[in-house]
Amino acid sequence: MKKGLKIVTIGGGSSYTPELIEGFIKRCEELPLSEIWLVDIEEGKEKLNIVGNLAKRMVKKAGLDIDVHLTLDRREALKDADFVTTQLRVGLLDARIKDESIPLSHGIIGQETNGAGGLFKALRTVPVVLDIVKDIQELCPNAWLINFTNPTGIITEAVFRYTNFKNYIGLCNVPIGMRNGIAKEFEVEHERIHMDFAGLNHMVYGLNVSLDGIDVTEEAIEKFTNSKISMQNIKAIDFNPEFVKALGVIPCPYHRYYYKSKEMLEEELHEFSKGKARGQVVKELEDQLFELYKDENLDVKPPQLEKRGGAYYSDAACNLISSIYNDKGDIQVVNTLNNGAIRDFKDDQSVEVSSVITKNGPKPLSIGYLPEAVHGLVSEIKSFELLAAKAAVYGDYDTALLALSINPLIPSDDTAKVLLDEMLEAHKEYLPQFNR
Incomplete structure (x- = not known):
């Protein structure tokens, strides 16, 4: 007889794990855990033991x-697990550095989740996640799989399209x-701000903003254009205020790669000329974090973890697990099947959307159509995701080439082929499906 919940974290040697543990500790009264299993691979053994x-x-x-x-x-x-979370990086940070450096050399x-880097992270990761799904279906078929391994959108598409596993978010x-950034601009607690979100992973927009239930969308857009809302891993280059006002919705930090492509590339090339891709910066941060984690007197999550770029990830996972377990019916933003929520997409395509969280999983809120101004870009990225998922599952060269060629960050089909060939060679150790 089990005395409490069993939660398994795959990629348990990640530097994010202390935030996950903190999240479970914080919720101990509503989430009765008896076992936490941290799983990693041989190459991650040392970090697993430290963390x-x-x-x-x-x-x-x-x-x-x-x-x-x-x-x-x-x-x-x-x-017999009840919940499984995945936070893995196939090929470790060395693979990320290649994902960033090879495109920049051309x-x-x-960028690790957009363009060529995003495609190759997906090609390496999708088969591993599908293997995990297979194990879950055999060993803990009623468990929920909460995935925050990137690129989440492509992985979600692959799980729903190429397996019959439904307990995935x-x-x-x-x-x-x-949302927290907007709350800060309004100088209020983030619980008082509500935003509707719709789009795709790293291609999501804030549509309606309310403060204490009163619509403040226009004011929020204005505050956003005058702010530096971004993430640790994305340079906060200003959006043009008139552009965002005309857009009428709030873009996410990753939209800078599409709306500010020239400026973002210049910034990346400047850093690259000094021998620094973002992955190398992260590697140095990770080394510092694990030195801290080794201290036997440390028994809390150190504040330095927030510099890592993934703040709130683990807390979001704990929140989601608690809402499913307790059938809370609260609203959270997740990647799930569209099922009519965003009318621009088919029901069986995955989207990132505000959803009611129940014991039976997410129920996406009906958003209607996306604004005309963003429909084209989001649809283009959805086509890329569909092709990327298919290429990852079947190891199909032509599909991978097509995915890369239609991605808006790749300037020509010839460039796509050069990048594809070079990156397939660089990552071949982790792409067995292409080497059959």
């Missing part, structure tokens, strides 16, 4: 009766960061 021991110290400090297990055996961990934006911290 796992910190997790044990945090749980002990909180005085909670939760067993924290560390393992390299995923199947052992998954047996004068193209190098994709999660991103961008909408939380946007």
Whole structure:
């Protein structure tokens, strides 16, 4: 007889894990955990042990009766799990650095979830997540899989399109960061701000903003244009105020790669000329964090973690798990099947949208059509996601080439082919489906 919930985190050696543990500790009264299993691979063993021991110290400090297990055996961990979270990086940070550096060496934006970098992260990651899904269906078929591995949109598309697993939700911290940023501009607690979100992962827009239930959308757009709302990993280059006002919705930080392509590329090339891709900066931050985590007197999440660029991710996951377990019916922004929520997309396509969270999963809110001004770009990225998911599952070269060629960050089909060939070679160790 189980005494409480069993939660498994795949990629447990991640630097984000302390935030996840903190989130579970904070919610101990509404989320009765008895077991947390942190799973990683052989290459991540050292980090798993460091962060796992910190997790044990945090749980002990909180005085909670939760067993924290560390393992390299995923199947052992998954047996009878209630919730599974995934926060993995296939190829580790070295692969990310290639995703960013190779496009930049050709004068193209190098970003880990957009353009060529995003495609290759998906090609490496989708098969691994589908393997995890297969294990879940066998070992804990009623468990919910909460994925915050990027690129979440493409992974969500692949899971729903190429498996029959329904207990899946994709999660991103961008909408939380946007809402909190707007709350800060209004100088109010973030709980008082409500925003409707609709679009795709890293291509999502804030549509309607209310403060204490009163519509303040126009004022919010104005405050947004005068702010520096962004993320740690994205340069806060200003959007043109007249443009955002005309757009009538609030873009997300990643939209800078599409609406400010020239400026973002110049910024990236400037850093690249000094020998720095973002992945290298992250690697240095990670090294510093793990040095902190080694300290046997540390038994809380260190504030330095927020510099890492993924703040709120783990907290969002804990929130989502609690809402499913407690059937809260609150509204959260998730990646799920459209089912009529955004009329620009088919029902069986995945979207990122405000949804009511129940014990049976998310129920997307009906948004209607996206504004005409954003419909074209979002539809273009959806086509890219569909092709990327298909290429990742089948290891199909032509589909991968087509995906890259139609991506708005790639200037020509010839450039797409050069990038595809070079990156397939650079990542071949992690792309067995292309090497059959």
